Amino acid sequence: MPGYRLSEEAQNDLKEISRYTQENWGNKQAKHYLVGLAAGFENVARSPKLGKAREEIEKGLRSFQVARHIIFYRKGTECIEIVRVLHASMDIKRHMT
Structure with missing residues (x-):
């Protein structure tokens, strides 16, 4: 099965998502949300053309x-x-450049 790896920026994004979610909705919701994102990573690893070309x-x-x-x-x-x-x-373009 194909895998995925997180760039340093993506790792930092996940830390910030976790921090923000914990502060606003608690640890349980943060864990649930991160599990959902990880499932998304696995989906695109299995089917790379699943997403939209950018x-x-x-x-x-x-x-x-x-x-x-x-x-x-x-x-x-x-x-x-x-x-x-x-x-x-x-602002996606600003964060991607």
Whole structure:
């Protein structure tokens, strides 16, 4: 089964998502939300073309929305690279450059 790896930026995004969710909705909800995002990572690893092509941002970049966050990823030589995990309300182009 193909795998995925998280970029340093994506790891930082997940830490911030976890912190924010814990502060606002508690530990149980934070864990539940992160499990949902991890399921999204696995879905795009299994089916890389599942997401939308985002060539307007970067060649080879794709996105897949899970709840209120968008997973940005690209197909690497050995696995899917999760580039960023951004809230849908964010200025995507600003955070992706």
